[in-house]
Amino acid sequence: MCSGGDMSPEETARTAQSREIDKQLRIEETEATKGDSLIVKLLLLGAGESGKSTVLKQMKLMNGAGFTPAEIANYRAAIISNIISCVETLINAMDTLRIPYGFKPDADHEILNVHASLSPMPLAPFDKSTESILMSQSLPRALRSLKGDDTETSKKSVKEEGAVARADDTISRAAERIYEELGGSENQPYPPEITILKASERMLFGLDLNASISEAIKYFWSDTGVQYCYSRSNEYQLMDCCAYFLNDAGKFLDSGFKPSEMDILKARIMTTTVTESNFKVNAKTTLRVYDVGGQRSERKKWAPYFQDVKAIIFLIAISSYDQVCMEDESMNRMVENMNLFASICNHPMFKATSMIVFMNKIDIFNEKLAKSPISKYFPTFTGQNSYEEGTAYFSNRITELNKYPEKAIYIYFTWATDTSQISSVLGTVNSILLGDALMNMGML
Ligand SMILES: Nc1nc2c(ncn2[C@@H]2O[C@H](COP(=O)(O)OP(=O)(O)OP(=O)(O)O)[C@@H](O)[C@H]2O)c(=O)[nH]1
Numbered sequence: 004m005c006s007g008g009d010m011s012p013e014e015t016a017r018t019a020q021s022r023e024i025d026k027q028l029r030i031e032e033t034e035a036t037k038g039d040s041l042i043v044k045l046l047l048l049g050a051g052e053s054g055k056s057t058v059l060k061q062m063k064l065m066n067g068a069g070f071t072p073a074e075i076a077n078y079r080a081a082i083i084s085n086i087i088s089c090v091e092t093l094i095n096a097m098d099t100l101r102i103p104y105g106f107k108p109d110a111d112h113e114i115l116n117v118h119a120s121l122s123p124m125p126l127a128p129f130d131k132s133t134e135s136i137l138m139s140q141s142l143p144r145a146l147r148s149l150k151g152d153d154t155e156t157s158k159k160s161v162k163e164e165g166a167v168a169r170a171d172d173t174i175s176r177a178a179e180r181i182y183e184e185l186g187g188s189e190n191q192p193y194p195p196e197i198t199i200l201k202a203s204e205r206m207l208f209g210l211d212l213n214a215s216i217s218e219a220i221k222y223f224w225s226d227t228g229v230q231y232c233y234s235r236s237n238e239y240q241l242m243d244c245c246a247y248f249l250n251d252a253g254k255f256l257d258s259g260f261k262p263s264e265m266d267i268l269k270a271r272i273m274t275t276t277v278t279e280s281n282f283k284v285n286a287k288t289t290l291r292v293y294d295v296g297g298q299r300s301e302r303k304k305w306a307p308y309f310q311d312v313k314a315i316i317f318l319i320a321i322s323s324y325d326q327v328c329m330e331d332e333s334m335n336r337m338v339e340n341m342n343l344f345a346s347i348c349n350h351p352m353f354k355a356t357s358m359i360v361f362m363n364k365i366d367i368f369n370e371k372l373a374k375s376p377i378s379k380y381f382p383t384f385t386g387q388n389s390y391e392e393g394t395a396y397f398s399n400r401i402t403e404l405n406k407y408p409e410k411a412i413y414i415y416f417t418w419a420t421d422t423s424q425i426s427s428v429l430g431t432v433n434s435i436l437l438g439d440a441l442m443n444m445g446m447l
């Protein structure tokens with residue numbers, strides 16, 4: 004077991020947060036069970052990073068609970084750890100995707116000109132057979148064919164539903180070629196700011212985040228190659244809060260920084276302990292909400308909470324249609340979401356349980372549509388790549404998965420980090436829940 008001294012800031016923040024939640028729960032539990040109140044049990048389910056804990060934070064805010072000073076301090080630590088994780092992820096992705104620092108995607112067709120402006124080094128001699136492969140396919144695939152290992156994954160990725168994102172265009176090939184010619188990961192002529200970050204790559208968590216690291220992060224984030232790498236984040240695992248925190252890294256890393264409600268809503272702490280929160284809906288009714296961890300390894304903890312559930316809010320990040328699954332990079336994230344939804348929706352214990360689906364992260368979905376065609380990942384989608392047609396398509400796909408025709412599926416499109424949008428949806432959901440709960444108890 005990990006002793007306190009060995010914990011990363013993220014783990015420390017998580018442990019302190021769950022202690023604080025436990026304390027709060029004990030208080031709420033006592034309050035909720037006073038008198039003969041009606042308890043409506045609600046589960047928040049869904050895959051990792053779908054937004055369950057964010058919805059719970061919003062429920063707390065709506066209930067006037069706000070965040071305690073201890074929670075605020077924990078979220079500050081979580082934000083710092085989010086920033087460091089994002090920088091580390093991007094540094095690694097620059098090498099995995101073979102993107103050189105300073106790469107300018109707009110100049111992609113002028114590969115050699117771009118090369119000349121980036122590097123004072125003479126062009127390295129290029130092996131012709133390798134070149135022809137690199138110019139016709141993406142590097143990961145090219146490497147697989149060089150090794151004689153052009154496996155099912157790459158073939159599957161083009162035609163079938165739920166394709167996995169792999170850039171394979173002139174820009175990505177130009178990046179790879181320049182990256183190789185500049186000397187790959189080891190020998191690129193890095194600017195000093197990038198050198199600081201790369202040198203401390205493995206130990207950023209232990210570092211004193213002084214002004215020079217903060218400046219280096221600012222420089223790193225403004226690098227055109229890093230921005231291009233960020234634009235391809237559907238090909239690897241990057242937190243959705245990355246841009247929000249890196250756009251203002253200096254402010255968040257300042258020792259006097261105190262997170263706002265929005266900062267806290269954006270902060271990511273992966274759930275590893277099932278939490279129970281009680282909300283008084285009216286004088287006699289308490290909503291008892293369970294928030295679980297959605298990563299595959301966390302799902303074995305769900306079943307003990309399935310008894311007597313009145314409703315499930317199932318979250319799906321609709322923006323995940325072009326992303327790779329966290330736990331299995333050969334799988335599309337939306338397909339993982341849909342499989343998980345089918346297994347919960349059609350679970351015999353939930354035959355009569357109200358199923359409320361939050362198709363979440365509509366803000367990211369909307370932004371993505373301009374550059375990421377749904378049909379590339381879901382060939383059965385033949386409509387316009389618009390918000391209306393995209394949401395209608397996924398809404399139908401989800402509804403079709405329900406095998407109990409007598410059971411209603413309520414679908415909402417949500418933006419969990421936007422307090423006013425989610426409050427209005429949660430208001431409607433409360434009415435449904437109370438109606439259903441009272442009806443089940445013969446009180447309506
Ligand atoms: N832009 C945007 N970000 C969101 C939205 N909903 C959640 N997020 C962000 O997505 C990240 C993950 O959200 P969480 O609420 O932690 O996800 P979760 O489902 O609880 O994840 P697990 O605990 O791992 O199961 C956080 O950084 C949130 O701020 C949304 O609608 N829009």
Ligand SMILES: [Mg+2]
Binds near residue numbers: 055056272294
């Ligand atoms: Mg969570």
